[in-house]
Amino acid sequence: MRGSAVIVGAGIAGTAAARGLLRAGWSVQVFERNASFPASGTALGMWPEAMDALDRLGVGDAVRADSVQERGARLLRPDGREIAALGLGRTARLVPRTVLLNALAGYLPAGLVQWNSPVAERAVLPEADVVVAADGISSPRRTALFGTRPRPLGTVAFRGTVPGRAGGVSETWGAGRLFGITPLDAESTNWFACLRSADLPGFLPDGAPQSRQARVQAEAPQILRGLYRGWHPGVARVLDALDGNPVDYRELFDIPPLPSYVSGRTALLGDAAHGMAPNLGRGACEALLDAVALVTALTTAPDVAAALRTYDAGRRRHGIRTVRLARLLNRVSTAQRFTAPRNAVLNAAARFS
Structure with a gap:
C-alpha cells in the first residue's frame, strides 16, 4: 500500500517514520516547531533491536561508523565501590543525537521538513491518508485526541x-x-x-x-x-x-497509559505515545521501533485502518510496560x-x- 502522510515533529520518531515511508514510495510532509535539527546533543543508547530497526531504515552502517560500542555497565556507590556489574551479556551502541538525526535525515529531500512550523492542539492539517503525531511528550495532538497530559x-x-x-x-x-x-x-x-x-x-x-x-x-x-x-x-x-x-x-515527566496509540487516521509515535523516565535508556530505541512498526504496517496492510490497528496492537502494550518499568527504576535509583x-x-x- 502507498499513500500520503503528514508527520508532526522532526525528532527521532518523526524523522525515522518520514525516511521509512519515503523509501516505501509514500508522499510525506513534516512539520517541526524548531528552526533546525539540534547542533549538539548527548549520547543515546542503541540496543541491538534498535540497531536492527536502523538497518531496516538503511542507516545502520552509517550510525555504526560514528558511534561507540559498549558491553555492560558498572553500578557504583558514591565512594566508587562497585554495587554490581550489569548487562555483561549484551552490547549497546552509544550514538550522539546529532549523528542519529543526521543519518535518518540523509534521505529527506530539501524542503520536505517545514521548520518553524508549530502545530497547535486543534490545528487543521493538510489532507493525508495518515497523520503521524511524533510531537514529543507534551504532544498537542495527543492532548486533543485523548486529553492526556504528562504526569510529573x-x-x-x-x-x-x-x-x-x-x-x-x-x-x-x-x-x-x-x-x-x-x-x-x-x-x-x-x-x-x-x-x-x-x-x-x-x-x-x-x-x-x-x-x-x-x-x-x-x-x-x-x-x-x-x-x-x-x-x-x-x-x-x-x-x-x-x-x-x-x-x-x-x-x-512520563505519559499515563493510553487507551490506544491510534485515533481515526492519526497514530502516536515516540514520546507522544509513551514518554518515559530516562533511567532505562530506552526512549530513542522505542521511538525507532515505533517508526519501523508503523512503516511496516502501512506498507503491508490492505488499508490504512487495518495498518493502524496492527501498529497499535504491536506497540501499545509493550510501550505501557516500558513506561512503568522506567518509572519504577526512576524511583528506586533515587530512593x-x-x-x-x-x-x-x-x-x-x-x-x-
Missing part, C-alpha cells in the same frame, strides 16, 4: 558532555540521587544526573529572584558540585570540567532511604542474571 515523576535531570575519555559506562547511586557517565565518542564523555525535585531547592544559589528553571540553568555547574561533592574521582572529573560546556536541565538493602538486592540480582 518528582525528579529532575541534568545532562551534558565534557572533553576526555569516559573509560566505560557507569552509574553511581547515592541517597536520593544518581550520576551516570558514558562515552559520547572516542574523545568525549557523556554524563547525566538525576535527583528528587524536593532536594534541589537547598542547592539553589542565593541572588535575585528568578524562575526556578532560569536559576538552575544559569548556575548548573555550581549546583551540581554542591549536590555531588565528595563523590568518587570519576564523577569529580566531570564536575571539574563543566565550566564552559552547556548543561541541559529539565523536570521529568532516599533503605539504600543498603537496595544495593544488596541489586548485587544479588546481578550475580544470578
Whole structure:
C-alpha cells in the first residue's frame, strides 16, 4: 500500500517514520516547531533491536561508523565501590543525537521538513491518508485526541558532555540521587544526573529572584558540585570540567497509559505515545521501533485502518510496560532511604542474571 502522510515533529520518531515511508514510495510532509535539527546533543543508547530497526531504515552502517560500542555497565556507590556489574551479556551502541538525526535525515529531500512550523492542539492539517503525531511528550495532538497530559515523576535531570575519555559506562547511586557517565565518542564523555525535585531547592544559589528553571540553568555547574561533592574521582572529573560546556536541565515527566496509540487516521509515535523516565535508556530505541512498526504496517496492510490497528496492537502494550518499568527504576535509583538493602538486592540480582 502507498499513500500520503503528514508527520508532526522532526525528532527521532518523526524523522525515522518520514525516511521509512519515503523509501516505501509514500508522499510525506513534516512539520517541526524548531528552526533546525539540534547542533549538539548527548549520547543515546542503541540496543541491538534498535540497531536492527536502523538497518531496516538503511542507516545502520552509517550510525555504526560514528558511534561507540559498549558491553555492560558498572553500578557504583558514591565512594566508587562497585554495587554490581550489569548487562555483561549484551552490547549497546552509544550514538550522539546529532549523528542519529543526521543519518535518518540523509534521505529527506530539501524542503520536505517545514521548520518553524508549530502545530497547535486543534490545528487543521493538510489532507493525508495518515497523520503521524511524533510531537514529543507534551504532544498537542495527543492532548486533543485523548486529553492526556504528562504526569510529573518528582525528579529532575541534568545532562551534558565534557572533553576526555569516559573509560566505560557507569552509574553511581547515592541517597536520593544518581550520576551516570558514558562515552559520547572516542574523545568525549557523556554524563547525566538525576535527583528528587524536593532536594534541589537547598542547592539553589542565593541572588535575585528568578524562575526556578532560569536559576538552575544559569548556575548548573555550581549546583551540581554542591549536590555531588565528595563523590568518587570519576564523577569529580566531570564536575571539574563543566565550566564552559552547556548543561541541559529539565523536570521529568512520563505519559499515563493510553487507551490506544491510534485515533481515526492519526497514530502516536515516540514520546507522544509513551514518554518515559530516562533511567532505562530506552526512549530513542522505542521511538525507532515505533517508526519501523508503523512503516511496516502501512506498507503491508490492505488499508490504512487495518495498518493502524496492527501498529497499535504491536506497540501499545509493550510501550505501557516500558513506561512503568522506567518509572519504577526512576524511583528506586533515587530512593532516599533503605539504600543498603537496595544495593544488596541489586548485587544479588546481578550475580544470578
